[in-house]
Amino acid sequence: MRKSVILLVAGIVSTALANFYALFKLPPEQTLGHLYKILYVHVPPIWVAYVLFAASLIYSVLYVIRRNPRYDLAAYSAVALGVCLSGVSILLGSIFSSKAWGTYWEWSEPRMTSTLILFLAYVGYLVLRSSIGDIEKRREVSAVYAIMAFVTVPMSYVSVKMFRSLHPLPQLSPEMKYMLLATFLTNLLLFLPMLRLIYLRNVEREKHFLEVEPLGT
16 A cells, blocks of 8 residues: 555656646647647546546456456446546536637537546446445446446547547647647556555455455555
8 A cells, every 4th residue: 555655646746747847838739729738637537537447347357257356346446436537527628618619518529428428327337336235246237337338438539530529639749749648647647546545445345244355465
């Protein structure tokens, strides 16, 4: 846990520095001006959420195959954090929408709508999981649901390319692209240790009625 805390602090510092540089040091984009800079706080959280939902898919498949409860808890932890991050991204996206299009929400915009579907699908996972009292049934149903819900992730990612979209595609310079990648990596450094801490907390909460071996120390 100490290692996770150290990495979490490093993630907070590096993310703050990367965002400061992106927001105050990068030049404006040629079509959106300085407004495009919301990408550096709007895009990385949803990319990390994609990673977390992919992890929940993998852990859910592993649970179905091996029936090890630690995989169920890992999948649950990934979904819980992924829902928070996708919610933050949707909120920031609506703020951008209000500035770019004059409305907080545009239902005809495929990226916004598909990402909302993704968010609601995984909120449904959390609601369904909390409604099942029997622990074995909860694990089984949660695993199957997480596997099925993952279809919303590629749908969200490719929607802007597959359908006619208002979603802006700024003309980013190499420096801007590298900075977007840097903010994504610093977000990973921030949220993956946070995932580890959430997992350990979930293990602690369930230790009274099952034995779960942590995913490392």
